[in-house]
Amino acid sequence: MLDLHQYLESLRRESPQEVLTVAEPVSLNQEVTAIVKALEAERKLPVLVFTHPVAADGRPLAYPLVMNLMASRRRSARLLDTDFSQVGQVYARRIRERRVEPIVIDRDAAPVKQVVKRGPDIDLFEFPAMVHFQMDPGPYISGGFLTTVDPDTGIDNTSLQRGWIVRKDAIRCYLTTYSHNRWNFNKYEAKGEDMPVAYWIGHHPLAYLGGQARLDYPESHYAAMGGLMGEPLRLVPSETFGRDLLVPADAEVVIEGWLRHGRRYPEGPFGEYTGYTGPQIPNPELEVTAVTHRRQPYWMNILVGGADNHWGSYAIEAVIYEAVKPRVPSLQAVYLPMSGQARFHVYLQLHDPNPGDAREAIMVTLTTDYRVKHVFVFDDDIDIFNEQECLFALATRTQWDRDVMIFPNTRGSALDPSVAGVLTTKGGIDCTKPPKTAWAERNRVDPRVLEQFDLRRWVSAGQEAAIPLERQ
Amino acid sequence: MGQVFWLTCPACGFRYYVGRELLEAKTVPSVCPRCHHEYPPEHSATGIEATTSG
Numbered sequence: 001m002l003d004l005h006q007y008l009e010s011l012r013r014e015s016p017q018e019v020l021t022v023a024e025p026v027s028l029n030q031e032v033t034a035i036v037k038a039l040e041a042e043r044k045l046p047v048l049v050f051t052h053p054v055a056a057d058g059r060p061l062a063y064p065l066v067m068n069l070m071a072s073r074r075r076s077a078r079l080l081d082t083d084f085s086q087v088g089q090v091y092a093r094r095i096r097e098r099r100v101e102p103i104v105i106d107r108d109a110a111p112v113k114q115v116v117k118r119g120p121d122i123d124l125f126e127f128p129a130m131v132h133f134q135m136d137p138g139p140y141i142s143g144g145f146l147t148t149v150d151p152d153t154g155i156d157n158t159s160l161q162r163g164w165i166v167r168k169d170a171i172r173c174y175l176t177t178y179s180h181n182r183w184n185f186n187k188y189e190a191k192g193e194d195m196p197v198a199y200w201i202g203h204h205p206l207a208y209l210g211g212q213a214r215l216d217y218p219e220s221h222y223a224a225m226g227g228l229m230g231e232p233l234r235l236v237p238s239e240t241f242g243r244d245l246l247v248p249a250d251a252e253v254v255i256e257g258w259l260r261h262g263r264r265y266p267e268g269p270f271g272e273y274t275g276y277t278g279p280q281i282p283n284p285e286l287e288v289t290a291v292t293h294r295r296q297p298y299w300m301n302i303l304v305g306g307a308d309n310h311w312g313s314y315a316i317e318a319v320i321y322e323a324v325k326p327r328v329p330s331l332q333a334v335y336l337p338m339s340g341q342a343r344f345h346v347y348l349q350l351h352d353p354n355p356g357d358a359r360e361a362i363m364v365t366l367t368t369d370y371r372v373k374h375v376f377v378f379d380d381d382i383d384i385f386n387e388q389e390c391l392f393a394l395a396t397r398t399q400w401d402r403d404v405m406i407f408p409n410t411r412g413s414a415l416d417p418s419v420a421g422v423l424t425t426k427g428g429i430d431c432t433k434p435p436k437t438a439w440a441e442r443n444r445v446d447p448r449v450l451e452q453f454d455l456r457r458w459v460s461a462g463q464e465a466a467i468p469l470e471r472q
Numbered sequence: 473m474g475q476v477f478w479l480t481c482p483a484c485g486f487r488y489y490v491g492r493e494l495l496e497a498k499t500v501p502s503v504c505p506r507c508h509h510e511y512p513p514e515h516s517a518t519g520i521e522a523t524t525s526g
Binding site: 136138266269277280 | 477488490491494501504505506
């Protein structure tokens with residue numbers, strides 16, 4: 001059965017260079033952030049395990065912190081049995097075609113029930129939650145899925161939701177306007193009731209990918225998680241709500257409680273996926289009633305706004321591919337680059353497009369997700385996973401009086417600092433060559449020359465390694 | 473997020489910002505991210521400074 005412990009053991013065994021264990025004490029007050037960002041700047045994204053995290057107030061903490069679990073698209077591709085470029089498409093197909101219903105097990109068999117704490121024994125400050133950035137008000141849960149239940153149907157919903165740990169038994173949660181968890185909460189509030197919720201933290205990466213699937217409302221994520229994992233997700237009744245709120249039995253930590261209706265509290269600022277700090281806003285508070293965890297749990301965290309948050313784009317790539325491909329069969333690949341914070345920019349690659357294909361693809365793509373803002377369409381001689389290639393096409397294949405499409409006053413992200421309110425301007429640029437017509441030839445070396453070519457005849461490996469890298 | 477509103481904590485002087493929703497929800501105080509002092513936004517040590525809308 002798949003879980004985070006099992007995954008880390010297998011990764012250490014099969015690809016030990018991809019797991020970096022940091023045994024030196026490290027402060028959770030932005031020091032972890034600095035380490036992750038320094039490695040990311042070098043394009044190094046190992047799973048990081050900090051075995052001696054130190055709380056912002058100087059307390060050494062007992063449980064290890066895991067970072068970058070999902071940061072590598074290459075590792076995600078391996079988990080999905082595909083390659084780097086096909087992650088979105090394969091993810092889309094697996095979510096659509098394969099669902100495995102979860103099973104409910106006895107609590108005695110559930111690793112997440114090895115330790116159960118209630119009432120005065122609850123202390124969320126024993127976990128290595130981080131202060132990510134300089135304006136954050138305290139330790140945040142950023143790698144936790146919040147599971148809620150639609151009160152009308154009893155169907156569960158799961159979504160990543162940030163939470164500021166304000167007291168040892170209280171968390172302020174930001175449920176974004178368009179999230180299904182928010183819709184559930186709106187229903188409870190309309191009835192004057194509190195909402196049962198459970199954060200679950202740490203699981204196998206495929207469980208995390210399934211939890212991010214874009215599904216209908218209401219539709220359970222648990223079967224999608226099982227579909228990706230290739231085995232039923234094991235669930236167990238929560239301590240507080242029993243079978244009315246089932247939680248993953250193989251998670252590392254589960255935090256249960258009531259999201260209180262009616263009242264709002266200041267929450268944030270928080271360094272967000274946009275790469276900017278979102279402002280302090282009013283949000284509801286979760287009163288924690290029980291915490292359950294493994295004896296030695298990994299606390300998993302995500303550095304929002306960096307590579308560790310990139311994986312959330314696979315679900316968007318999947319939705320785009322599924323929406324565009326039937327209408328524009330020339331679509332070959334979809335990519336949400338990190339330069340657009342893996343949300344705002346979309347690169348599409350078409351093979352031998354027909355007239356109008358690029359514009360059609362732009363229009364469909366812009367409607368798939370409120371955060372998608374700019375769409376760029378390329379021919380398939382452009383590697384859309386190489387931004388230098390993309391900018392080359394933008395520079396040499398577009399005339400902006402002809403190739404730019406602009407759509408003002410559309411639905412946008414409230415966290416985008418360039419929007420007024422929540423309305424944004426979306427657009428697209430057709431960076432393809434004119435379809436079915438002759439076009440200038442790119443500079444190329446004759447293939448007959450390249451056939452015989454070996455750089456080592458003229459430049460040794462040592463000489464090459466000694467040459468300083470240039471900025472492009 | 474569009475327009476944000478800079479506040480200065482009257483207790484410790486830390487500068488940070490809040491969203492329009494917090495100012496409009498008259499019953500919700502602001503809390504200083506640095507010292508956790510709670511206060512009405514209009515008590516900001518430097519007043520409320522609005523940024524230009526996006």
